[in-house]
Amino acid sequence: MSRQPYVRPVSRTTWYMRHGRYRRYMLREVTCLLVAFYTGLMIWGLAALAGDSPVGWERFLAAQQNPVMIAVHASALIYYLVYMTFDWFKLAPKAMAVQVGERVLPDRAIVFGHYAAWVVLTLLVFWLTGVF
Amino acid sequence: MKMERIEADVVIVGAGGAGLRAAIAIAQSDPQLVIALISKVYPMRSHTCAAEGGAAGVKGADDSLELHFNDTVSGGDWLCDQDVVEYFVRQAPLELIQLEHWGCPWSRAEDGSVAVRSFGGMKKQRTWFAADKSGFHILHTLFQTSLQFPTIRRFDEFFALELLHKDGNCRGAVAMEMRSGRFFSFHAPAVILATGGAGQVFPFTTNGAIKTGDGMAMAYRAGVPLKDMEFVQYHPTGLPGTGILLTEACRGEGGILVNKNGYRYLQDYGMGPETPIGQPVFKTMELGPRDRLSQAFWHEQKKGNTVETPWGDCVLLDMRHLGEKKIDERLPLVRELATYYVGHDPVTDPVPVRPVVHFMMGGIDSNLNGETPMPGLFAIGETSCSGLHGANRLGSNSLTELLVSGKRTAQRAAGYAKETGRHAEDGAVTAQADAVVKGVRDLLLQTGDQSLAGVRRAMRTTMEEGAGIYRDEAGTRATCEKIAELRGRCGAIEVNDKSNVFNTDLHQTLELFNLLDVAETVAEASLQRRESRGAHQRLDHTERDDENFLKHSLAFRQDGGRPRIEWLDVTITRSQPGVRDYSGGKKE
Amino acid sequence: MSQRTLELEVLRYDPEQDSEPHFQQYSVPCREDWAILDALNYVKENLDTTLSYRWSCHMMVCGSCGMMINGEPVLTCKTFVRDLPDTVRVEPLANFPIERDLVVVLDDVMEKLQRAQLWIIRQDPPPVDHEFTQSRGALQKFKQYTMCINCMCCYAACPQYALDKEFIGPAVLALAHRYNRDSRDQGQSERLNTLADHDGVWQCSFVGACSEVCPKHVDPAAAIQQMKVDGAIEWWKQRLPGSKR
Numbered sequence: 001m002s003r004q005p006y007v008r009p010v011s012r013t014t015w016y017m018r019h020g021r022y023r024r025y026m027l028r029e030v031t032c033l034l035v036a037f038y039t040g041l042m043i044w045g046l047a048a049l050a051g052d053s054p055v056g057w058e059r060f061l062a063a064q065q066n067p068v069m070i071a072v073h074a075s076a077l078i079y080y081l082v083y084m085t086f087d088w089f090k091l092a093p094k095a096m097a098v099q100v101g102e103r104v105l106p107d108r109a110i111v112f113g114h115y116a117a118w119v120v121l122t123l124l125v126f127w128l129t130g131v132f
Numbered sequence: 133m134k135m136e137r138i139e140a141d142v143v144i145v146g147a148g149g150a151g152l153r154a155a156i157a158i159a160q161s162d163p164q165l166v167i168a169l170i171s172k173v174y175p176m177r178s179h180t181c182a183a184e185g186g187a188a189g190v191k192g193a194d195d196s197l198e199l200h201f202n203d204t205v206s207g208g209d210w211l212c213d214q215d216v217v218e219y220f221v222r223q224a225p226l227e228l229i230q231l232e233h234w235g236c237p238w239s240r241a242e243d244g245s246v247a248v249r250s251f252g253g254m255k256k257q258r259t260w261f262a263a264d265k266s267g268f269h270i271l272h273t274l275f276q277t278s279l280q281f282p283t284i285r286r287f288d289e290f291f292a293l294e295l296l297h298k299d300g301n302c303r304g305a306v307a308m309e310m311r312s313g314r315f316f317s318f319h320a321p322a323v324i325l326a327t328g329g330a331g332q333v334f335p336f337t338t339n340g341a342i343k344t345g346d347g348m349a350m351a352y353r354a355g356v357p358l359k360d361m362e363f364v365q366y367h368p369t370g371l372p373g374t375g376i377l378l379t380e381a382c383r384g385e386g387g388i389l390v391n392k393n394g395y396r397y398l399q400d401y402g403m404g405p406e407t408p409i410g411q412p413v414f415k416t417m418e419l420g421p422r423d424r425l426s427q428a429f430w431h432e433q434k435k436g437n438t439v440e441t442p443w444g445d446c447v448l449l450d451m452r453h454l455g456e457k458k459i460d461e462r463l464p465l466v467r468e469l470a471t472y473y474v475g476h477d478p479v480t481d482p483v484p485v486r487p488v489v490h491f492m493m494g495g496i497d498s499n500l501n502g503e504t505p506m507p508g509l510f511a512i513g514e515t516s517c518s519g520l521h522g523a524n525r526l527g528s529n530s531l532t533e534l535l536v537s538g539k540r541t542a543q544r545a546a547g548y549a550k551e552t553g554r555h556a557e558d559g560a561v562t563a564q565a566d567a568v569v570k571g572v573r574d575l576l577l578q579t580g581d582q583s584l585a586g587v588r589r590a591m592r593t594t595m596e597e598g599a600g601i602y603r604d605e606a607g608t609r610a611t612c613e614k615i616a617e618l619r620g621r622c623g624a625i626e627v628n629d630k631s632n633v634f635n636t637d638l639h640q641t642l643e644l645f646n647l648l649d650v651a652e653t654v655a656e657a658s659l660q661r662r663e664s665r666g667a668h669q670r671l672d673h674t675e676r677d678d679e680n681f682l683k684h685s686l687a688f689r690q691d692g693g694r695p696r697i698e699w700l701d702v703t704i705t706r707s708q709p710g711v712r713d714y715s716g717g718k719k720e
Numbered sequence: 721m722s723q724r725t726l727e728l729e730v731l732r733y734d735p736e737q738d739s740e741p742h743f744q745q746y747s748v749p750c751r752e753d754w755a756i757l758d759a760l761n762y763v764k765e766n767l768d769t770t771l772s773y774r775w776s777c778h779m780m781v782c783g784s785c786g787m788m789i790n791g792e793p794v795l796t797c798k799t800f801v802r803d804l805p806d807t808v809r810v811e812p813l814a815n816f817p818i819e820r821d822l823v824v825v826l827d828d829v830m831e832k833l834q835r836a837q838l839w840i841i842r843q844d845p846p847p848v849d850h851e852f853t854q855s856r857g858a859l860q861k862f863k864q865y866t867m868c869i870n871c872m873c874c875y876a877a878c879p880q881y882a883l884d885k886e887f888i889g890p891a892v893l894a895l896a897h898r899y900n901r902d903s904r905d906q907g908q909s910e911r912l913n914t915l916a917d918h919d920g921v922w923q924c925s926f927v928g929a930c931s932e933v934c935p936k937h938v939d940p941a942a943a944i945q946q947m948k949v950d951g952a953i954e955w956w957k958q959r960l961p962g963s964k965r
Contacts, residue, residue: 003819094945232852237866469779585769
């Protein structure tokens, strides 16, 4: 007929360049590459531990002390610690609506709760692993 | 191109609160009937969404149907058909409960029951509300509820053009699919018009762009009279410039109106004595009826007591004493609107307001059952005039009206449709539909030097001048003549857009023709009602004249001339015309 | 009141004349209190009556006037000239096919609204001549999600919807959540069966753009994440011994 709706194309590969909020989203999502990397690392480490000889394990440990690896571990730690934690904790209240009677718990209460739990768990891990 | 033909049992034109309520009622009671629901906008855009304050229905133990009846009849200055009012007040609470069962998020009292608030002209608190977005929530509740009924066939963004009728019986309607320009003829034994009011006839209105009186005009052109068209309600508190509504609930919750001297001027107009700030007393001062409040503004303006603003003369609506908490809880939308559109936050500033056209008490002549003089044609909601509101509507009665009249008329229409049965295809009716199509095609070809916007602006200017809050013989007559002249100029409007696809130039031109049809009935009826009653006030006939004018006006279309006005007696059952006393001193 | 001239670049498209959309310029003298919608109305009344767009209430409640203003999905009646630069790009809502000029095809979302069972579902009959008792706290649980005006700005912002039209989308999911959290409703399981699905909540990767642009602060992103939790719990409940599937 005379109608001919026009579909504006969206690029599957560069859509996130269109707006700042999409670029920030991708910054968050790109951490999946780090997750994939650490998964590989854990598999290697487990395989090394489970192996017949201690050589594999020594090799694994040595690899972690390589300066490149240390740089990777350090930046991952900072990225997760500083960026991801803040970002995800900020989003946490969205998934949990806590209400007492008529009053809804303000977002910062939930965010604070997350940080508090994080600190407690970190201390627990430190204690269990003999850091102190 | 052959016109597409749709067969149905009931056609409903307009998918706002009334239309949706009617559709649901039929779908529930008669699931074998096919309903064609036509709307020129998606249903959730219907102007019901803009209503703010609430819907009235007797709730409290200290309230009664009798009181609601009396408030409504006296509010309507005894022009109400009392049989309609009796039925209405009885059904109101039932319909509001039904809406609650369907999920309407009514605001609640401490004990979890639905809360009620004070409203203008009401003796008791009986206005059910959903914060200050009552109309919005009612509309969305009805729309979402309607989605579960497959027998409601929706035709969204179809512009209804004309009714089809044969031998004085309604047979259906012709509509245009807006996005393709294709024409559809809808054939059904029963047609319900629910197209709303026509505030767009005036320059300052709370009404959205779509309120162009399409259904009123279609019925009028088909020979059905429009009743009580002179009664146009000005809402006292609209934002200047845009006309955006600030609900009566602002005053129900305790807001006050002051002039440039900080004086609560309403006490000078029969609505005193002054009540304590923040403690409104029913039916006096700021809780007086809308017609009296708007008229008080007019007088204050004449006296030079109004505040000058960048948008013209205003008075001030002061809600500061309500406090931020109460405003955010009960009037959050009002706060947003005042802040965005006039730059005044009601928590910290008084807000400039003025009366703006809000509601048409008049409309298609209909009775308690929504039946019009044309068998098979029904009308509900603001587009109808059943006699419920009389000469002045009380706030929060119209949202309830949508529900009560929607359901009642739907039952009648369904019964009528079953009794009459679908008509066979008829050459005369098809020819009628073809003529409508030809009319639109001719319109697209017409040339001339008149602009749509120019004619529309001229119409609005003359309506405000001669058919505004106060009318008089010379001014109103001049408006009648001007409207007639503007009708003539319509033949020289060129529709620049020739596309078939969503041609809003064409849609707005068709809407203008509907507006002019409505305008001529408003002007003529205003001229010929030589008394003052409710919202119709004459400077040259200042008193109510029950002897000659305790009647409804009926405006009939005359080919090539001004409308013919006839008169119809008001149905009085219990309440004889009395004095409308909104002063605080009296006892009821 | 002072005036300011805005240069509007408006995307035009008439399928009967154009093979693709193109921009058209208009110079508009604007009052300082105008919304961009007022500027469009000025264009239509005085410069070019062929410009087509949807609008009605001009008070942020009907949802008709959603468009892209300088790349951002907004209600044009709520976007004020005082907050805009001198050049304004006006385009139809993103992620929808263009019907004509600034009018988009909304069929997809209308169909999804239908599919999501957005009405009160009851197993037991409601109380007989009075309302359900619903405390203020219970109303608070879902009230925010009732505010959706169906303006579809969230769909225009959502990159998941941009790339995959099967995604049910923010507004519809938020409305479903509104019913799930309404104490009067008994249809949560039924709704979740449809919506806690790969085209439903699990297609959402929590970009959060929808909530950022929502003019009524409905926060559909929150609704969807909460529905993910509800959906997961529901999935497990249905697998407990003795449950009705």
